[in-house]
Amino acid sequence: MIGTTLRNRWVLEKKIGQGAFGDIYAARDIETKKNVAVKMEECTKKRESLKLEVVVLKSIQDSPYAPIYISCGRIPNYNYVVMELLGNNLAQLKRKMPTGKFSLGTTLRLGIELISAIEDVHEAGFLHRDIKPSNFALRRTSHKGQSFCCVIDFGLARKYVDSNFQIRPARQNIGFRGTARYASIASHQSEELGRKDDLWSLYYLLIEFLVGQLPWRKLKEKDEIKEMKIKYNCPALCQGLPPEFVKFFEHINSLKYEDKPNYQYLRNLLRETYLRYHFDDNYPFDWEIPSENIQTPILISNSTVANTGMSSVLPTRSPFLAEMDLNSPKLNREFISTENMNSNLFLNSAFKPIHQNNQNPDQNINNPLSRSQQKLMLAYDPTSPRNADLFEQQLKRIQHQGKSNTVNSAEIEMDNLQNQNANQNANQNSVIHFPDNQSSHRKCCEIM
Numbered sequence: 001m002i003g004t005t006l007r008n009r010w011v012l013e014k015k016i017g018q019g020a021f022g023d024i025y026a027a028r029d030i031e032t033k034k035n036v037a038v039k040m041e042e043c044t045k046k047r048e049s050l051k052l053e054v055v056v057l058k059s060i061q062d063s064p065y066a067p068i069y070i071s072c073g074r075i076p077n078y079n080y081v082v083m084e085l086l087g088n089n090l091a092q093l094k095r096k097m098p099t100g101k102f103s104l105g106t107t108l109r110l111g112i113e114l115i116s117a118i119e120d121v122h123e124a125g126f127l128h129r130d131i132k133p134s135n136f137a138l139r140r141t142s143h144k145g146q147s148f149c150c151v152i153d154f155g156l157a158r159k160y161v162d163s164n165f166q167i168r169p170a171r172q173n174i175g176f177r178g179t180a181r182y183a184s185i186a187s188h189q190s191e192e193l194g195r196k197d198d199l200w201s202l203y204y205l206l207i208e209f210l211v212g213q214l215p216w217r218k219l220k221e222k223d224e225i226k227e228m229k230i231k232y233n234c235p236a237l238c239q240g241l242p243p244e245f246v247k248f249f250e251h252i253n254s255l256k257y258e259d260k261p262n263y264q265y266l267r268n269l270l271r272e273t274y275l276r277y278h279f280d281d282n283y284p285f286d287w288e289i290p291s292e293n294i295q296t297p298i299l300i301s302n303s304t305v306a307n308t309g310m311s312s313v314l315p316t317r318s319p320f321l322a323e324m325d326l327n328s329p330k331l332n333r334e335f336i337s338t339e340n341m342n343s344n345l346f347l348n349s350a351f352k353p354i355h356q357n358n359q360n361p362d363q364n365i366n367n368p369l370s371r372s373q374q375k376l377m378l379a380y381d382p383t384s385p386r387n388a389d390l391f392e393q394q395l396k397r398i399q400h401q402g403k404s405n406t407v408n409s410a411e412i413e414m415d416n417l418q419n420q421n422a423n424q425n426a427n428q429n430s431v432i433h434f435p436d437n438q439s440s441h442r443k444c445c446e447i448m
């Protein structure tokens with residue numbers, strides 16, 4: 001297909017995606033000289049889903065979350081639709097993360113957007129029925145009024161309202177619809193899917209973003225996946241996550257086929273969590289962090305501690321404190337990550353120490369730290385992976401702000417910590433106790 005010109009206008013240049021129902025190409029619009037995406041579908045396929053896709057795509061064009069529809073047509077054996085060319089999908093972005101997951105801040109920001117995207121599809125009278133990370137893609141450039149990401153792939157969509165916008169009656173035994181990993185339990189049970197079921201898929205997606213994987217990731221059989229979903233739904237699936245995830249679960253679990261979800265309530269839950277952790281609107285997405293600042297994780301176990309330059313490790317009940325000599329060649333100076341699930345010791349961070357040089361920011365990275373600055377202290381409560389995430393967020397904030405060369409509140413908070421806790425206690429080589437509340441967990445790292 002590469003090289004084919006559609007309607008003397010769109011030249012297929014490169015295959016960029018493949019799905020069950022068709023291939024997606026990057027193409028050149030000869031008329032506008034712009035790049036576009038073309039989704040092709042063989043007409044011989046039993047199911048011609050592209051026509052449905054076009055209908056849905058056209059009907060959500062008012063939404064900021066819709067890829068721009070350009071045209072559609074037919075050539076011998078193929079139907080095609082031409083639309084805005086998007087960037088990476090969220091599954092690709094997640095795979096690129098060194099930790100294989102997104103941070104809490106990124107997950108929450110995404111979640112708020114994705115709820116709105118799903119709501120817009122529902123408002124147009126359609127269910128998506130295949131909500132999953134690869135069905136959301138980032139815009140390459142977003143203009144005013146557009147969102148940064150789009151919902152795609154309406155091949156399994158269904159109109160759930162009639163011409164009077166009344167909910168169509170539920171059918172019996174309609175069979176499985178969707179993708180097994182993200183499908184709702186109702187879909188596994190062959191029930192008619194409603195608006196709630198797209199949000200069930202979103203719930204699984206968000207947990208996967210945050211934790212890295214879902215418990216049923218390795219299972220192939222749909223029935224086994226269903227059993228595991230029933231077993232793990234909540235609270236097991238939400239363990240260690242902010243309590244709002246339980247509330248999210250409770251809301252979608254209370255909905256029946258015909259019920260309209262309270263999208264605003266769900267957005268508020270995520271927003272409240274976002275604010276509670278003091279993330280602000282300028283907080284970078286994980287993929288916006290300069291890649292040179294994110295290194296491949298190294299596993300530091302207790303046995304390697306001794307020769308990696310961790311000069312003292314004080315495994316305490318809670319928190320964990322480690323002091324590391326940044327000069328150690330084995331420590332890689334730029335990245336420290338410990339993930340010791342067995343002992344529940346979980347320190348996970350990606351950062352480059354920043355020696356702020358406000359006069360000449362370019363020297364920030366290379367400027368050698370003085371001996372007294374070569375100690376780095378990290379501490380947080382290891383009993384909760386959530387704290388590890390928060391910790392990671394803080395360090396990322398430092399990276400980001402160091403890069404943009406602004407005074408940052410994280411450093412001020414760290415100074416506070418230094419005054420309050422770390423100096424007194426760490427220097428005496430004793431255990432640091434943080435009161436068990438969120439704000440103290442946020443103030444738990446220090447760079448000297």
Ligand SMILES: Nc1ncnc2c1ncn2[C@@H]1O[C@H](COP(=O)(O)OP(=O)(O)OP(=O)(O)O)[C@@H](O)[C@H]1O
Binds near residue numbers: 020039086089130135
């Ligand atoms: N407009 C677009 N711009 C850039 N990439 C796109 C676009 N549309 C789709 N893609 C890429 O192609 C992949 C497959 O597209 P899509 O999901 O629409 O196809 P599908 O045949 O319905 O797939 P599936 O079998 O996963 O349901 C997407 O995950 C995305 O990465």
